[in-house]
Amino acid sequence: MSFPEEASRREGPGHFPAKIHQKLFNDKYEIIRKLGYGPRSSTWLVWRKSDDRYFAVKIYTIAASTRAEEVEIPILQSVGKFRWRPPYLSLKDSFWERAYNGSHFCIITSFLSTTVEDLRLEEETHKLPVDVVQRVVYCVCKALKELHGANIMHGAVNAGNVYFSTGTMRPKLDSEDRPSTTKIGKFYTVASQPLKHRFRWRDKTDFVSEWPLHLVNLGHGTSPQKSKFKPEPGNDYLSAPETLSQNPSVSPKTDMWQLGCMILKLLTGSNPPFIGGDDAYSRLASIQAALGDGSTKSIEALLVDVLDKRDAAEAAGFIRDCLRLDPSRRLTADQALRHMWLADANLG
Structure with missing residues (x-):
């Protein structure tokens, strides 16, 4: 069984134990690779077979899942009503996924590269x-x-x-290494593979201004529903x-x-x-x-x-x-x- 490289003891019950090619949400999405992680979630590239499209799924730890549903979802729904709709803040889907250690809340958005x-x-x-x-x-x-x-x-x-x-509608996966796992202690962990981009800190100013x-x-x-x-x-x-x-x-x-x-x-x-x-x-x-x-x-x-x-x-x-x-x-x-x-x- 695979465990995420970011497993944490401080945040209560840990991260979702995902595997490459694992199906989510009644087989609607398939995990393709791991994009990254944080103390309260891990992010994975997923493929939706019905329309051959790729997305990012953010899977919260059990400890962070309830707050994500109660706080982050209302904010994302409000963002979806903006006149100027930020494409990478737009909520595409959300659902709960059960694992051996409990239920995890998941949100689907557009995929991104590195920070x-x-x-x-x-x-x-x-x-x-x-x-x-x-x-x-x-x-x-x-x-x-x-x-x-x-x-x-x-x-x-x-x-x-x-x-x-990344500047593309489809991630360029064929030219990159296949997903890998690493053994940490007695568990195997899926290694993060962020999607690459072509931007460098030495780029010319005219190009930087279009990043x-x-x-x-x-x-x-903070949710807009709150009065304070x-x-x-x-x-x-x-x-x-x-x-x-x-x-x-x-x-x-x-x-x-x-x-x-x-x-x-x-x-x-x-x-x-x-x-x-x-x-x-x-x-x-x-x-x-x-x-x-x-x-x-x-x-x-x-x-x-x-x-x-x-x-x-x-x-x-x-x-x-x-x-x-x-x-x-x-x-x-x-x-x-x-x-x-x-x-x-x-x-x-």
């Missing part, structure tokens, strides 16, 4: 060029504008949730000040804080130092010391070692407006899209 975080880690210094980061931010803000306009908070804006599409990037994974989102946004227990909001108070809160502006932190990490190769700390009080003190005067100096100081003076100053201005201590003073996604720093980030 911007994977691209960052491919680079030796773990940093990305300014034009690449600008394109990433533009695509993220475009998705956030739609989500926030529908009163939906994403809740997990980071480079690991920004994916490349097909998509903010996905609404598993940490509430922090999700255990979620990492990157020390957004509003989450560190005695009465923590979140809102779509928390997404913008996460966006600012993501930009700093992509440009410098590491998380902002002012979000660290052993407790909420020390983290908040660190943030206030670094950003409390509302200037760009502390942010620019983090950038001058990796960017020229002009690029550092321009990027720092944008980041500062995402990292305002007062959430009401942060950029909205719509304002970010019209910011001068993103003027050349979209040609496609």
